[in-house]
Amino acid sequence: MKQFDPTPEQLAVINHRGSHALVFAGPGTGKTETLARRFASLVADDGVDPGAILVLTFSRRAAEQMLERVLLRLRQRTGHELAVSELFVKTFHSFCARLLDGDGPRIYERNLLTPIKERLLWKGVAQRTELRSFEEDVRTSPAFATDALNLIAQLKGQGVEPEMLRDAAGSDPRLRDIAALYAALDSDRKRLNLSDFRDLVKDALAALADSGSPASRWLRGRGGFRHILVDEFQDSDRLQLRLLEALAGPDPARANPVPEICFVGDFNQSIYRFRGATPENIAEARTTFACRVLTLQTNRRSGQAILDVANATPGLDSKSKTDAEDPTNRGSVRLVRATRPDAEIAGVCDAVAGFLAAGTPAREIAVLLRASEPYTSLIVAQLDARGIPVAARPTAGFLDDPAVDAVLTTLRLCADVENADLWTRLLSNPLIGFGRLSVRLAFDAARRTYVKNAFVALTDNPPVGVRPFEDFLRAWRHVERESERADVASLVATIVREFDLLRPVRESAASPAAPIPGWDPRSSPSRVGALVEAARDLVATSRALGQGRVHYGRFVDDIEEIAGLLSDPFAGPAQESDGVRVMSIHAAKGLEFDVVIVPQAIDGVLPQHERGHALLTGASRLAVTRVAPAIFARENDAYQEECSLWYVALTRARRDVLITASAADDDDIELPLSPFTRPIVNRSEAHVRADGVMARPREAGTTDALPQPRSPIVYAVDHLSPSSVERFLACPRRFFYKDVLRLEVERDEETTLLGSILHAALAEFHATERVFTPAIEMSGAKERWREALLAHVERATPISAAKAGFRSDSSFVRYQLALARRFAENYAEWLVAETMRAPFDVLACEQQLVSNIGGVPFMGRADRIDRLLSGGLVIRDYKSGKAKPSSLRAVRAALELIDRGELVAGDAPDGLTLQLLTYVPGAEALFNERVARVEYLYARDKDGAQTITTDTVAIVDALEAADASAITRLELNRVLLEIGAAPARALAAGDYRAFWTAREIQTCRFCDFVRTCPGALAVAP
């Protein structure tokens, strides 16, 4: 194992004592090594008993690696060899199981709820539970089972019990159905005394809460743990955090805590939220445990060029961004665009061949994919065809494995013994060993003597193979007898034994045998084992459910579904397996390679845009978040997880990264380049470049990443609206689709319903309530306005809901109504305060305005225009969402960009909106009075809390703005002309050569044209 001198930051983690610690550990910073050395230091320097240190990981592989490293460092520091049983280096689940066992003999009889047992329970539950919203064919489908069980697993991880979900569901029929299924499944699980991994944590928590439980007694008896080291903390879920809190005792934030917990995690590598991981735990633990924050940022793995691109990934937490320890170690990052997917796949395989030819070992090359299929299969097939070894994937080829095929064909034959095709298939299986031609000749000979029975045909004309046919027949008769009386578990075991399907294992142990087609010495034995286990699970569960003997026919019928459950779809190839790694980015977490190739760097693939839930509507999801706020990634979190996937993929590489992307799909539809590639496109140094060169000179099928120049565009805009200007500022390509091509967009009624309710209610309210000056009776005004507003909200809600196509009694509409009511209450308060602070009269609501700006007509509708008692107009606009950054600051930033000769459109400063400023000339013309200020009223503050927040821009006549909240008339005119009217004037003059695309991928997230557009950065100005 590689020795290393700890860096100062690693020493800080190793030697930290006296408080809990939260270590932000970036990729390649040696966190396993650092934790192992901390363990050894606690033992060797502080005299801590090794058994009093608990190390928790999230996977068995990580626990094994950690244990190996801890033993090594302990040996080095103490000079003693420790037995594994003395150490507590465990996964969360195995630790919980140990905890539940308590003292002495293992008294807690756990029966693990394997995925197969769970699926069997599910089938019964899905059939007998009365559901309102899922049809019969849906509820019995494997896809429904997978989606529903995933959701239930996530809920469990957040500590949500079936009853909690039922209560949160209200009248939402889908959620009520899921809650009913969850309850029925949980009841069966408890009745059969089965537990899955999450149940183990839950049970352990319950046991720790009971001071008389075996778990509590055991923990007390051994004096608890003095130190806890938690690896990959970003992958923890709520229950796991609660478990750590329980272990920490009543005052987790005290000084010199016992146990002292060292949390190690990397928010930037959080990619398992869909499995229940809750990266918010990092922030929560920091506060709850009053952690000292430490960082590991020296990267000993990747070249700096790779890290430069990885560190440019949006939204990273800077505390765990890393830099190469040796900055002269640059590494390389290249981006290649191919014309079509087949050219891209060929290019990837060329590159692999090139790296191999240059001396990189096959196992040091990884092809990492965001969306596995069909690319994975196509790349593997092409590598296979070129004779390039590919590491075996546990999930691939299960049903094609000759041992598995022999078992399944035999089971089918038991039910259909005269089927000649099945006999041919079984006998010619390479593990059974009869020649296909010989079997066919046997059937031909039988046919000539009019023998139709397949079995008789074979016994009359024995085929020739690696063993006498008589031997095979003897084995077959045993199998046949077993099929008549035994259950499928015994039958599968009998087939494996009688046909000696594990013979290659024995033979290769004695002497290397000739390769058997399809047999993989690293994965075939475990596949046979998994098949036997699956059959046992089926039998055990059926017995427990009182369903009697399990016929093998049922096993065969369900085998495809069962095969899909036998291994983790996100697992990578076995470590000992040789060959090029072709796998998902998820599977690559924690691994490293000399070379990483990331195909399909396409916007929509990486990052994925949509993560609609297969089972739940938006309203159902909202209801779920009331009991499990972390369960559904908020829009931003989902995008952040895509960023993390990109970051994880890149930081697996030590030396070379190759990114590939097809320019168009098989139907010639343009494919947008992933915005994550922007740092590559924007750099031209030798180590980081966008070009068409793979591992060998460019050839047909690859193209440059950068677009070609175009002719000037001349287009006459007849008028502009504030929203068309905003579209242009956000992305000229979006303006092109909507305002030039006039493409229809689907309204997202879910996101606009609250706005519609508020606008309708406020328009009605201010139709009668117009005076907000001390002239009115102020006592009781707030209550009066509040009641009137609430009444308008109640009236507007069903009307707006009906227009948007929602049922008024749906939980979504009820939730929107609750938000609107809250707004009404806040607004009444705001009105009272504003009446005291800056009294006004309402002049107009929903007022149509036309402004002429530099010869370009602007049309729009102002939500409200007020006249201040102190003089001057106020134009106000209601916003139902979260407050944006100051519009004035954004306007000034935009003017600075213009002053520097830079383009604003497509890369506009955050919060830039001209909406109310463009109304100013029209309002002044209509009311013949100066506008003193414009004001946006947001329903929520920037953190999302429901409180009215204003963004006000005063308009002053002075040459210089009086303060940061005012704009001068001079600036206003510049804004209107140089930003507002500029696109129309430039398009008329033919100043643009393209409707270029946005520069930031975030801009595309709320765009209606993601399916039409090549995406951010695809088209240059």
Ligand code: SF4
């Ligand atoms: S998808 Fe992105 S680049 Fe394309 S139009 Fe929309 S915002 Fe612009």
